[in-house]
Amino acid sequence: MTRTLQQGLRAGAVLIALVLLAVFFDVAAARAQTARAPDLTLTGTLTGTAHETYTELPFRVPAGTGRLSVEFSYTGKEQKSVIDLGLRDPERFRGWSGGNKSRFTVAEADATPSYLAGPLKPGTWKLILGAPNIRKTARADYVAKIWFEPIGAGFAGFSDRPAAGGDRWWRGDLHMHTGHSDGACLSRKGAKVPCPVFKTLDAAAARGLDFVAVTDHNTTSHFEALRELAPYYDDLLIMPGREITTFYGHANLFGPTAFVDFQLGGPRARRFVDIQAQSDKAGGLLSINHPGLPSRELCMGCGWTAPYTDYSRVQAVEVINGGAAEGPLSGLAFWEARLNEGLQITAIGGSDNHDASLDPARAPAIGVPTTVVRAPELSQAAILRAIRQGHVFLDVAGTRERLLEVTARAGAAEAQMGDQIAAPAGAKVSLAVRVVGVPGGRIVLAGDGARLAALADPNLSGSHQTLAFDLTADGRPRWLRVDVRDAGGRLVLLGNPIYLRP
Numbered sequence: 001m002t003r004t005l006q007q008g009l010r011a012g013a014v015l016i017a018l019v020l021l022a023v024f025f026d027v028a029a030a031r032a033q034t035a036r037a038p039d040l041t042l043t044g045t046l047t048g049t050a051h052e053t054y055t056e057l058p059f060r061v062p063a064g065t066g067r068l069s070v071e072f073s074y075t076g077k078e079q080k081s082v083i084d085l086g087l088r089d090p091e092r093f094r095g096w097s098g099g100n101k102s103r104f105t106v107a108e109a110d111a112t113p114s115y116l117a118g119p120l121k122p123g124t125w126k127l128i129l130g131a132p133n134i135r136k137t138a139r140a141d142y143v144a145k146i147w148f149e150p151i152g153a154g155f156a157g158f159s160d161r162p163a164a165g166g167d168r169w170w171r172g173d174l175h176m177h178t179g180h181s182d183g184a185c186l187s188r189k190g191a192k193v194p195c196p197v198f199k200t201l202d203a204a205a206a207r208g209l210d211f212v213a214v215t216d217h218n219t220t221s222h223f224e225a226l227r228e229l230a231p232y233y234d235d236l237l238i239m240p241g242r243e244i245t246t247f248y249g250h251a252n253l254f255g256p257t258a259f260v261d262f263q264l265g266g267p268r269a270r271r272f273v274d275i276q277a278q279s280d281k282a283g284g285l286l287s288i289n290h291p292g293l294p295s296r297e298l299c300m301g302c303g304w305t306a307p308y309t310d311y312s313r314v315q316a317v318e319v320i321n322g323g324a325a326e327g328p329l330s331g332l333a334f335w336e337a338r339l340n341e342g343l344q345i346t347a348i349g350g351s352d353n354h355d356a357s358l359d360p361a362r363a364p365a366i367g368v369p370t371t372v373v374r375a376p377e378l379s380q381a382a383i384l385r386a387i388r389q390g391h392v393f394l395d396v397a398g399t400r401e402r403l404l405e406v407t408a409r410a411g412a413a414e415a416q417m418g419d420q421i422a423a424p425a426g427a428k429v430s431l432a433v434r435v436v437g438v439p440g441g442r443i444v445l446a447g448d449g450a451r452l453a454a455l456a457d458p459n460l461s462g463s464h465q466t467l468a469f470d471l472t473a474d475g476r477p478r479w480l481r482v483d484v485r486d487a488g489g490r491l492v493l494l495g496n497p498i499y500l501r502p
Contacts, residue, residue, distance in 0.1 A: 038071070038145035042127065046074075046083065048136035056088070056126040059146060063122040066151035066258060067107040070127065076140035083140060086128035090121055096128070109257040110158075110223035110240075117224055154283040155240070155256050157380035158230035163237040164210070164378040169403060171370045171395070172211035172383070174241070175252060175289065175318065175350020176200050180225070181216035181243075185357045197225040199356035200366065201233050207360060207367040208400050211383055213241035215252050215350075218262045237378050243289065244275060248306035250289040251275075252318070252350070255384055256282035264306065271308035280313065285384050287316035287348060291334040292324065304334065311338055311345070315388050320349035323363030325396045325491050339447065339479050339497060346390040346418060347496050351398075368398040374416070390418020394494040402437035404493040406482045410473075415498050423500040425475025431498075432468050433482050439463045440487035449480030449500055460484070475502045 042057050061068060074083050086096035087106070095115030097104060104112035111117040127144055134140055177183035179194025187193045197214065204212045216222045223240050230238050244251045246264035249272075253260055260278045261269040269275050279286045291304035317338065319331040326332065338345050349369035358365045372393050375386040386392065393404040408415045410429045415421035423429050431453070433443055442458040452471040460467075471480070478500040484493035 036147075039148045040146040042142075042144040042146070044142055046081075046129065046131055046134055046140045046142065048134055048138055050131045051134045051136070053131055055129040055131070057129065057144065058124050058126050061089075061120055061122050061125050062148060064150050065120045065122065065148045066153060067105060067147075067149040067155075068120055068125075069103070069105040069147040069149075071103045071145040072127075072142065073102060074140045074142040076134070076138050079135055079138040080133055081135070081138050081140040082131065082133045083142060084128075084130035084132060086130065087115060088126045088128060090123040090125065094118075098130070107257060109220035109259065110227045113228045152256075152258055152281050152283070155258075155380075158227045158238055158240070159234075162377040162379040162382070163235060167376045168374070170210040170237075170373050170375055170378055170383065171367075171400070172209050172213070172237075172373065173204060173351050173353070173367050174213045174215070174254065174287070174348055174371050175243070175321070176204075176212065176214050176353045176356075176366060177216055177243075178214060178222055178225075178356075180219055180222035183216070183354045183356070185355050195354075195356055197222055198229055200353070201229055201236065201238070203353075203356040203360070203366040205233060205236055207365075207398065209236065209367055209370070210378055211237035211239060211373075212366075213239040213252070213254050215241040215243040217243050217245045220257060220259060223257050237380065237383065239380050239383070245301065246272075246275075246306065247301045248272070249291070249295075249301060249304040252287045252289055253279050253282075253284045254287070254387075255284045255380065258282045260284070272306040273308050273310050273313075276310055276313045285315045285387060286313070287318055288314055288331075288334075289318045289350070290321035290324070290329075290352070291317065291331045292329050293321070311341070311343055314338075314343075314345055316346040316348045318350050319347040319494065320369045320394055320396060321364075322350075322352050322368065325369070325494070336446075342477060344390065344418075344420075344497075344499060346387055346392055347394065347494060348387060348392060349394040349396075349494075365398070368396075370395040370398040372403075390496040391416060392496050393417060396490075396492050396494065399437060402493060403434065404482065404484055404495055405434040406495055406498060407432045407434075408498045417496040417498060420499040420501045422502075423473035423478075424502045425473060427473040429471050429473060429500065430468065431471070431480075431482075432466055434464075434466045435460055435484055435493070436464050438484050438486055438492055441484055441492065443467060444483045444485055446481040446483060447479040447497055449478035449497075452478065453480065473500055473502070477501055 084098040087094040097114035178197045183195040185195035241254045244262045293302035295303035317335040351364045374391040375382040441460045455469040479497035481497040482495045
């Protein structure tokens with residue numbers, strides 16, 4: 001083994017270790033955001049004299065606060081003491097949860113049910129303590145813990161814990177619309193009406209999806225509904241999203257709830273790089289949507305024509321939109337052009353569903369296509385991190401069982417879809433492809449690295465099968481993708497590349 005090859009393999013092993021550490025710290029940081037010590041703690045005691053009275057606890061909200069969270073507890077419940085909870089800002093009443101919640105959050109775009117979303121004006125706010133019952137001789141000691149998150153801080157999601165654990169493939173839909181934009185469905189009387197958010201989540205749960213992002217056009221109003229519904233759909237990870245819809249193309253933004261401007265060409269976003277900068281500041285993942293669609297009067301602003309796009313800051317491309325897996329309306333050619341420029345951008349898909357009641361067997365029903373993500377747990381931080389890394393494949397028909405796993409090995413180094421692997425000139429790279437659910441199909445290689453591979457038999461005889469092949473690196477940066485086609489030649493699974501780096 002040459003010294004250059006040894007160095008390359010060591011570099012590959014180090015890279016994989018760094019990626020694993022990044023996953024760990026990204027997820028840990030999201031949890032630490034909710035687990036960190038409070039910025040302010042208010043304590044006190046209510047006695048029998050507070051019976052059937054209200055006590056207001058003033059506290060200061062600093063300028064630049066984007067989210068306020070409160071956790072409240074008290075003693076004396078064994079003596080039937082009851083303390084209800086509410087909130088006022090410097091100008092108005094912001095909510096009342098009584099005794100039904102011990103924790104709530106308020107932000108500009110979303111708030112815990114019982115509370116009102118809106119700007120967090122700096123100044124004196126007040127917690128309202130109502131005491132419907134405290135016995136004359138009773139004592140209730142209370143603790144109110146308060147957290148302030150700055151505007152643009154990372155948002156861990158609508159739940160403070162993962163929906164499920166375990167390193168596995170998670171299935172989701174990343175592009176859906178409700179009545180908060182142009183989503184419509186039939187009412188109980190059969191009239192076409194703006195479709196309520198719960199219909200979309202019902203359809204996603206019925207399909208067996210693990211995660212969703214509801215992406216209404218240019219608005220954040222649906223975040224309120226999603227926060228309200230999230231505790232009920234506790235087996236479904238619900239991520240905030242919105243479709244930034246401009247005259248020159250559409251892009252989904254996943255993760256943050258803070259407003260990001262969509263008026264491309266206006267004073268607040270003269271160029272698309274300005275929108276990208278706002279998205280980056282908010283901690284979001286930005287995906288270019290359906291770039292292969294036509295634009296102008298055929299589909300106003302649908303295709304991607306935005307000038308001054310910094311593709312190095314685009315994390316994903318919606319390669320499959322609804323039923324457009326291949327052909328002139330697919331985003332495949334647009335995405336591959338970026339890969340050929342040397343960029344690493346993840347392919348994702350989305351149903352672009354506008355009617356949650358559509359036949360689930362046909363696109364664009366919710367979950368058709370399905371974006372399948374390998375992540376260590378079902379949390380917003382883990383899913384978005386895995387998408388950034390490219391640990392993703394697309395199930396075109398949105399089945400529950402089809403799988404595509406691609407592993408590359410070069411000496412001690414190992415990589416999966418989305419990863420880089422050190423491959424200097426002459427290095428042998430062995431690849432293993434595991435496919436589930438496509439009997440009679442075949443695997444197909446794509447990318448400029450495909451010419452280096454020697455694939456003896458691409459056919460899949462069984463429903464669970466692993467094929468192996470080798471390639472010899474030529475010392476140039478390459479990308480290699482594995483797709484799966486069924487017996488009729490139709491694309492059924494689209495993989496993300498493995499990147500060969502000298």
